Amino acid sequence: PEPRPAAGRRPALIPAYPAAERAVRALAEAVRYAAWRRTAAEPGRVPEYDDIQEAAAGADIERLLDRFTSDLAPGRSAALPPADAEALLARYGIHVRPALPAPDPDTAVRAAARLGYPVALKTTAPHLRHRADLGGVRLDIAGEAELRRTYTELTDFLGSPAELRPVVQAMAPRGVDTVVRAAIDPAAGAVLSFGLAGAPSQLLGDLAHRLIPATDREVGEQIRSIRGAPLLFGWRGSQPVDTGALEELLLRVSRLVDDHPEVVAVDLEPVVVAPRGLAVLGASVRLARPPATTDLGPRRLPFY
Template structure:
C-alpha cells in the first residue's frame, strides 16, 4: 500500500476478504459486488460493466440488504406481508415479539407507521387491520422481530458528493441527527481512528457511553460497522446514496434494521485516489 494509506483491511486479510461471506473467495465477492450494483442499475436501462462507464442514467433505488452482506453487514430480518394471516405466519417464522411497520422507505419520517412489541397473533391481526383502515387494503407492511433492548438508535448514511467523493454520515436517532442537524461526516474510506472520531463528533455522543441514564453500548461494534460502510462507499462509485435507518447499538452488537441504496451509473472513474482528507 502507498505510504500513508489508511489501514481499512483487518489484520491478516484484505478488504475483499473481510467482505467475503463464510466460505467465499475474495474474487467471488468482488464479482458479486459488481453484479449486485450492475444488476440494479440495469433495471433502469443503463448498462454497467467492469471498467466501462456509460452516460449517467436514471437512478435506481434498491433494498441494500444483499449489497451490505458483501461487506459482512447483516440487516435484521424482515418479511413483507399483504394480509393479516401472512403477517402472523411471518411472525411465527421470525420469532416473537415482533414489529409491524409500513414497507415504505420514507415511512420512518411519518408518525404512526410502526407498531412495536406485538407478542401474539391477535395483536398482529389487530395492528394490520388498523393500518389497512388508515392506508387502504392494498397497503404493504413488513414484519420484523424486535431487536434486543436496551439499545441506542442511530442513523448511518453515505452520499457521493460531487466535490469530495464518498462521504459517510453518522448521528443519533432521527430527531437529533436530522431535525436538530446533529450529524458528523467523514470522507471514505475510514480507518478505525476515523470511525471513533466520527462517533464522538456529534453532540449526543455521551448517550452511547452510559450518560444521562442510557446504558453503555457496544461502541466498538458501531465503529466496525462504520469502517465497513466506508469501505463499501469507497469501492462502489455506483452508490450515489446509502441510508441505514435505523442502526440500533445494543450492549453487544450494532443491528441494522433497514437499508436502502440509490444507484446510478457514474459518468466516469473518480479522479482522486488513496485516502481523502478535509483540510
C-alpha cells in the first residue's frame, strides 16, 4: 500500500505533461524564475550624478505647464516645443545635437556654415520623421553646392519647405541607431524602454522594458536582453559600441521621469551609439499634471 502523508501535511504532487516539449518549457521557466530570484536579491543601485539640476528642472516644468497646459482637459498631456524639450533634458545631462531650421536654401547654407560640414538635411514633418527609407533624411553633405542641390531634390520629391519643415544638423559619428523611451503605463506605472531604431522596434517590437526607477544592474541587463543586442557588441567583426554611455543615458532618463511625475513621456530617437560616446539626434517630451494617487513607487512582484 502507498504510504499515507503525515498528519497536517499535503501529499506531494508530481507534475505530468502530455508532451516532452511542454515539460522542457516548464523546466526552462523554472530555471528563469530561479535566476530572476537571485538577481532580484541584488537589484543594483540608482546612481547619483553631480550635474543633474533637479530643482531647476522642477521650476522649468512648472513654468512650462502654466504656459502649455492651461487649456488642456484633465488627463491630457502637452508636447513641448523642441527648444524647451532640449533645455529640460539638458538639466539632466542629456544633450540633443542641435538642429537648425532651414525654411529655404540660403538659410540652410548659413546653418551649415554655423554647424560645420559635413551636415545632414532632414525633414521634421510628422509623417516623415525618422523615415530615412522615404528619402526624408540626406546624410554626409560635404559643401554648399551639394547642400543646395540636395535641398532642391528633397523639396521637388517630397513637397514644399512649409510642408517638410527641413532642418540642418551636424553629422554624428557612425554607430548603431537606437531608441530610448519612457512612458506611463496604466497598469505598471513609469516604464523605461530600449531597442534598436527603425524596423527592429517599429515592425518587430524588439524592445526591452524596465520599471522606473531603474538601477545600473537593470539597465545593463536591459540593453543585453533585446534580440538585436549582438549589433552593440561587435557582431560579425564590427566594432563594439560604447554601451557604458548608453547605460548612463538610460539611467538619466529614468531619473528625470522618477524625479518629476509631470514628465509623462520621453522619446529619444535616434540615439546613435558610437565606439566612443553617443549622440541624441531627436527628442520629444510630453508634460501633464499628475493625477492624485495613493500608489507610491513602482510595483514589484511579491516574494513567497
